[in-house]
Amino acid sequence: MRINNIKNPKKIMYEIKGANIPSRFFFAPINTGLSENGILKEEFFDFYKERSHNSIGINYVGNVAIDPEYVTNSNTAYFTDETNQWEKLVKSISNCGSVPGIQIACRNSSLIPIRKMINNNVEDYLNTVRKDLINIPKEGIQDIINKFIDTSIKASDLGFNVVQIHAAHGYFLSQLISKSLNLREDEYNASDLIFLKEIINGIRDKKPNLIIDLRISFLEGITNEMQEKKDKEVLIKKLIDLDIDIISFSNGIYDINKQLIYPLEQWGHACFIKNIIGYAKKYPNILWNYAGNIWGLEELELEKLPNNLSFSLGRSLIADPLFVEKSINNKTHLINKCEYKNKCHYYSLNLSHIGCPIYELNKNSI
Template sequence: MLLFTPVETENLRMKNRLVRSATAESMATKEGFVTDEMVELYKKLAEGGAGTVITGYMFVSEEGRASYKMTGISEDRHVDGLKKLVSTVKKADRSVVFVAQLAHAGRQTFISPVAPSAVKDPFTGIEPREMTGEDIERVIDDFVNAALRAEKAGFDAVQLHAAHGYLLSEFISPHTNRRKDEYGRERAKILLDIFEGIRGKSRIPVMIKMNACDFVPGGLEVGEAVRIAKLLDDIGFEAIEVSGGMYESIYHQRYNVVSQKVGKSGEAYFRDYAFRIKEAVNIPVMVVGGVRSLDVAESLLEKVEFVSMSRPLIRDPFLPRKMMAGEADRSDCKSCNLCLTAIFEGKPLGCYSKN
């Protein structure tokens, strides 16, 4: 099985090609500190057999908080808890590549919504404050400093969250970025500036999760996403995970684009977008979106290097190990999305399915 063969990126060696895709845990304290409940979650994921495990999004500044119980990496005082988290994962399986996802909510929050442009979000009903040049410089520094904290905590890499309508996603989208300055003329500039800021102080590998399509009128389309991906490849990003959609997409698609019902959409619903990007770049690409079965995962690996899963590993974190042992060839996750409903209600991440 190709899925369970080793693979290398520029700076990392993964024991297999299966990635646990980032998913909010809703398990931190109100200050963003790691809890024992969260440590246990990642211990099971490490023991479960995935070669790469990416954390749920962590806020790089208090302003960038997306939700209550979101994990923090915005201050030095968060590092001790993150060290404990990394230590537990490495004790469970030293070969696991453990990645910290860094995020800023942008306009998709009720806390302190800001955005590249003051475009109202119909999902929240909020019109965000348009960021000044000083705001942008501060956010870049916040991401850089968060990456340094991740390195201090022992993470193997970081992943910038530039998908699903959060701040970095808003910058690369023509729908939410209508600026006339340098950050509007080249909407990927903030990503390049963050990367260069990190690289000026650290060698920690930097991955990215980015939209290939926003699924909103006037939003990011795959052709533009391919152009941006080439820039990220050229500057030295480690890998690209390809996703799509934002909160607002539901008003134009009438369904949750990010977490589709696989029974209706089919598995690997972002595959064609990922394939388009992979055709244009040399760095590894990860396909995410409704992958449930071993045969589909194997077919994806004919064109990309990695397959990402989220909901199947919420259902059963030991699914990869069972697949390797021949005990399972697919997840029994039904895409009911009660796991995601729970975290939006402030409940801890877990499978709440009645099946």
């Protein structure tokens, strides 16, 4: 990794695997719900095109399932034979100035995703997941591993420069890396990370220049915070030995506490950033990425942060697609700020797709 423009922390750029990433600010992977039977709706293309600029380094198309069998909900995107729609999307993102990225995900659970923000029956969830993981045969895990590899290779063939492996938020890989959830004692235990190694090596074998990102939940909300931090320290020491380029920090498990994923406003700006700074300083050859409650670039105090620390923005860019551009060019007074209307996590509101009252109100001025 090479870092450019280090004298201006707002305009840092990265060179990774031959790709030029024009900004340290990324559009976070979002499950938009704007897909039906794997076919992308027209609003899907508009959503990502509007949030592609040279002020957005990587524009992640979020939560693309490895197979229709492993979708999060009925409106989750996945690859079909209609590959031209994905080529069109990639070209649109790239032409607008961002590097096209894609988040590859797998939900494999006997549980229906809960809609409420906080699960009042956590023990039932934990017991069910532990049993699911114990009972899934090795062949089933190997099939999922192969699908991660094949989907990542296909994404690269379609033009995506970055693939983010989703191992956060209680998705299948998130469960496998969790010592609180994965009680298996075979090679697919939570300590050896054989499944991640197989996925990464399988992708690298075919696509040596593909940028690989791994997203984890630093805090899961299962045990106490001190124990979870200790567990993640052990995990991260193993992750840095894998052939990955970016490690992205998120938090939470959807079926336990969504507030860790969508932090409350009163928790403060960039409320979890302290958990990642030390790792970015210790491991300068990896690009680290932080997400969670970023509503102002000035508040980040970028000059005090490591240059290999990047940022994924969700709600701020949903409310105003030009949030970063306006911030960098000292036009913060023109930003249409997120007001935590919460329609961005539509599933919790029994809605079929993403929405934002702030964006809808101001879209003609953006």
